[in-house]
Amino acid sequence: MASYKLLLLPGDGIGPEVAEGLKTVLGALKETGLASFETETDLVGGSALDAHGVPLADATLQRAKDADAILLGAVGGPKWAGVPYENRPEAGLLRLRKDLDLFANLRPAICYPALAEASALKRDLVEGLDIMIVRELTGGVYFGEPKEITSLPDGGKRAVDTQVYTSAEIERITHVAFDLAAKRSGRVASAEKHNVMKTGVLWKEVVTRVHAEHYAHLELEHVLADNCAMQLVRRPKQFDVLVMDNLFGDVLSDIAAMLTGSLGMLPSASLGAVDDKGLRRALYEPVHGSAPDIAGQDKANPIAMIGSLAMCLRYSFGLGEAADALDGAITDALAGGARTADIATEGTTPIGTKAMAEVIAQAL
Amino acid sequence: MASYKLLLLPGDGIGPEVAEGLKTVLGALKETGLASFETETDLVGGSALDAHGVPLADATLQRAKDADAILLGAVGGPKWAGVPYENRPEAGLLRLRKDLDLFANLRPAICYPALAEASALKRDLVEGLDIMIVRELTGGVYFGEPKEITSLPDGGKRAVDTQVYTSAEIERITHVAFDLAAKRSGRVASAEKHNVMKTGVLWKEVVTRVHAEHYAHLELEHVLADNCAMQLVRRPKQFDVLVMDNLFGDVLSDIAAMLTGSLGMLPSASLGAVDDKGLRRALYEPVHGSAPDIAGQDKANPIAMIGSLAMCLRYSFGLGEAADALDGAITDALAGGARTADIATEGTTPIGTKAMAEVIAQAL
Numbered sequence: 001m002a003s004y005k006l007l008l009l010p011g012d013g014i015g016p017e018v019a020e021g022l023k024t025v026l027g028a029l030k031e032t033g034l035a036s037f038e039t040e041t042d043l044v045g046g047s048a049l050d051a052h053g054v055p056l057a058d059a060t061l062q063r064a065k066d067a068d069a070i071l072l073g074a075v076g077g078p079k080w081a082g083v084p085y086e087n088r089p090e091a092g093l094l095r096l097r098k099d100l101d102l103f104a105n106l107r108p109a110i111c112y113p114a115l116a117e118a119s120a121l122k123r124d125l126v127e128g129l130d131i132m133i134v135r136e137l138t139g140g141v142y143f144g145e146p147k148e149i150t151s152l153p154d155g156g157k158r159a160v161d162t163q164v165y166t167s168a169e170i171e172r173i174t175h176v177a178f179d180l181a182a183k184r185s186g187r188v189a190s191a192e193k194h195n196v197m198k199t200g201v202l203w204k205e206v207v208t209r210v211h212a213e214h215y216a217h218l219e220l221e222h223v224l225a226d227n228c229a230m231q232l233v234r235r236p237k238q239f240d241v242l243v244m245d246n247l248f249g250d251v252l253s254d255i256a257a258m259l260t261g262s263l264g265m266l267p268s269a270s271l272g273a274v275d276d277k278g279l280r281r282a283l284y285e286p287v288h289g290s291a292p293d294i295a296g297q298d299k300a301n302p303i304a305m306i307g308s309l310a311m312c313l314r315y316s317f318g319l320g321e322a323a324d325a326l327d328g329a330i331t332d333a334l335a336g337g338a339r340t341a342d343i344a345t346e347g348t349t350p351i352g353t354k355a356m357a358e359v360i361a362q363a364l
Numbered sequence: 365m366a367s368y369k370l371l372l373l374p375g376d377g378i379g380p381e382v383a384e385g386l387k388t389v390l391g392a393l394k395e396t397g398l399a400s401f402e403t404e405t406d407l408v409g410g411s412a413l414d415a416h417g418v419p420l421a422d423a424t425l426q427r428a429k430d431a432d433a434i435l436l437g438a439v440g441g442p443k444w445a446g447v448p449y450e451n452r453p454e455a456g457l458l459r460l461r462k463d464l465d466l467f468a469n470l471r472p473a474i475c476y477p478a479l480a481e482a483s484a485l486k487r488d489l490v491e492g493l494d495i496m497i498v499r500e501l502t503g504g505v506y507f508g509e510p511k512e513i514t515s516l517p518d519g520g521k522r523a524v525d526t527q528v529y530t531s532a533e534i535e536r537i538t539h540v541a542f543d544l545a546a547k548r549s550g551r552v553a554s555a556e557k558h559n560v561m562k563t564g565v566l567w568k569e570v571v572t573r574v575h576a577e578h579y580a581h582l583e584l585e586h587v588l589a590d591n592c593a594m595q596l597v598r599r600p601k602q603f604d605v606l607v608m609d610n611l612f613g614d615v616l617s618d619i620a621a622m623l624t625g626s627l628g629m630l631p632s633a634s635l636g637a638v639d640d641k642g643l644r645r646a647l648y649e650p651v652h653g654s655a656p657d658i659a660g661q662d663k664a665n666p667i668a669m670i671g672s673l674a675m676c677l678r679y680s681f682g683l684g685e686a687a688d689a690l691d692g693a694i695t696d697a698l699a700g701g702a703r704t705a706d707i708a709t710e711g712t713t714p715i716g717t718k719a720m721a722e723v724i725a726q727a728l
């Protein structure tokens with residue numbers, strides 16, 4: 001049995017707790033003989049800032065480059081509201097994404113049958129929902145230059161962010177979306193604002209071309225990002241794979257996640273390109289944030305973090321069997337009635353982060 | 365009785381039909397003696413492009429400047445999908461906004477009790493919903509330069525849009541939001557991405573300062589735009605007035621509108637600054653778009669357009685009584701069971717655009 005090198009970056013807020021839950025499950029996975037890991041743990045975000053004065057130390061970045069995969073909890077919190085922009089906790093995460101070239105962010109939005117009632121939407125609109133949002137993660141307004149605040153002669157200030165995309169960046173994320181769609185329903189919807197943005201014009205043009213040249217047998221639909229947000233709320237099941245830029249992906253994937261009623265359960269993968277040796281860098285993290293309001297109280301749901309490991313097994317190591325076993329253990333735990341507070345329904349008694357992780361480890 | 369000069373720009377798709385409905389109501393308003401108007405009609409968007417080769421003729425812009433208020437239907441449609449970027453129908457609307465300096469876009473999202481069932485959200489989450497989204501409309505990524513597509517040495521292309529905000533631009537929209545909040549619940553939520561964007565940093569800083577200096581007795585909350593989108597879906601009634609930049613306002617106001625189940629009923633106002641003579645330029649338009657799929661079939665709901673006139677009476681002319689009468693006529697028409705197809709519920713027979721406008725005119 002191969003042993004993989006995992007870098008675990010718990011981060012801030014509820015990050016350390018859900019990461020502990022993950023360790024419980026990693027232990028159980030090893031016992032079953034399904035997969036084995038060497039795990040290193042390091043700091044990112046506010047906790048790194050507190051320890052090293054930067055939200056991602058160079059040594060941590062190097063470890064991330066050397067690891068077979070990275071699992072991250074969450075970053076940020078009100079504690080660091082006053083720190084300079086360059087050192088804010090989020091900068092650590094953004095540096096990881098950019099320096100490891102993790103350009104493809106996969107965010108599944110799945111509505112678990114047991115939790116359909118927890119959605120704000122009517123049950124029939126979300127029951128069975130299974131969308132995959134493919135978000136470009138290393139371009140756009142997140143990283144474009146200039147990005148600055150300058151002083152004006154009148155005493156005021158002027159702030160600028162720059163939204164930039166090259167056709168090459170759009171091409172590679174389009175391939176990711178269609179390759180996924182080929183294994184799913186064969187349908188891709190691409191969202192942009194070509195009626196207002198030049199990056200939207202180029203986005204639409206490139207997606208159209210890549211589709212025609214490589215995936216003409218699959219279905220492509222173009223939708224304006226504002227309308228897409230509306231449609232996600234109105235009739236989410238009309239979509240299968242959605243592809244969009246970094247900023248629209250940030251907002252629309254959060255909407256999609258919230259629709260499912262299972263925000264605490266949704267994992268995500270951030271993938272790099274495949275290199276000469278057939279390897280690809282990858283970081284896996286829950287869709288939920290650091291939730292400072294419940295941090296340190298053993299209340300957080302560890303399923304998104306554990307589900308991120310299942311994605312890791314599947315996408316980074318090709319361990320489909322182990323991934324299935326892990327997903328199955330999560331389903332079994334839920335079917336057995338285990339519920340953390342965020343997904344507790346009437347008649348169930350919520351359990352804590354640790355207990356949930358143990359139930360899942362047992363189910364393995 | 366003063367007579368006001370209205371410029372009516374029906375535009376494309378269902379625009380001309382809902383504008384006809386508006387004329388029916390303008391006639392009835394005159395008869396009641398509540399208000400009187402001189403109405404001119406002109407072209408904008410695709411229809412202007414077809415007639416004049418540009419989506420907004422200079423003569424039309426001049427008429428818009430001379431009018432006391434502008435009422436616009438909708439622009440755009442698949443017919444003009446292939447026209448050059450500079451001439452697309454939307455450019456006509458954007459030029460109106462920019463050249464008339466209509467920086468404050470007010471988008472109420474109201475859930476009409478009779479229509480709560482039409483929402484995708486569970487009834488108790490939206491019943492009684494009454495949010496006001498204040499969107500900055502003449503800045504940000506919509507107008508910042510550079511905005512271009514260039515060729516790269518490798519044969520590829522590079523597209524750029526520029527998100528720019530000055531503190532002065534943020535200040536004036538913040539005042540609009542708080543002045544509205546003072547007449548409502550006194551609560552403002554400001555949405556941005558200060559954790560990723562420098563414009564978000566400046567936005568948060570300026571809103572915080574304007575609040576402290578002028579509105580310390582009112583409540584201010586900062587919320588990240590992605591979280592705001594989530595919260596709108598999860599628990600929309602937590603918000604009263606929301607203020608945000610042009611692009612976030614585009615996406616989030618569409619979500620808010622969709623939540624209400626009454627998209628075909630929501631009006632909007634785009635207001636300029638008050639000039640030396642105490643006048644302010646203003647354009648009123650439905651939140652819904654040109655809906656090409658149902659255009660020309662007498663199916664569109666004219667209520668958003670007629671409600672836009674009610675906003676015009678109130679904000680541009682201070683005719684509160686006439687505005688109340690018009691809003692009351694809309695409510696009466698609905699209470700009487702009048703329903704266009706988009707808001708038809710079981711047991712009601714939908715009526716057409718014309719018939720709905722007539723029912724409202726009668727109710728006046």
Ligand SMILES: CC(C)[C@H](C(=O)O)[C@@H](O)C(=O)O
Pocket residue numbers: 076090093250559560590
């Ligand atoms: C934490 C923040 C920088 C991040 C983002 O904006 O990308 C988060 O919202 C996300 O979606 O992963």
Ligand SMILES: CC(C)[C@H](C(=O)O)[C@@H](O)C(=O)O
Pocket residue numbers: 195196226440454457614
């Ligand atoms: C038609 C389009 C240019 C416009 C916008 O993006 O502002 C529309 O979506 C709106 O919200 O008024």
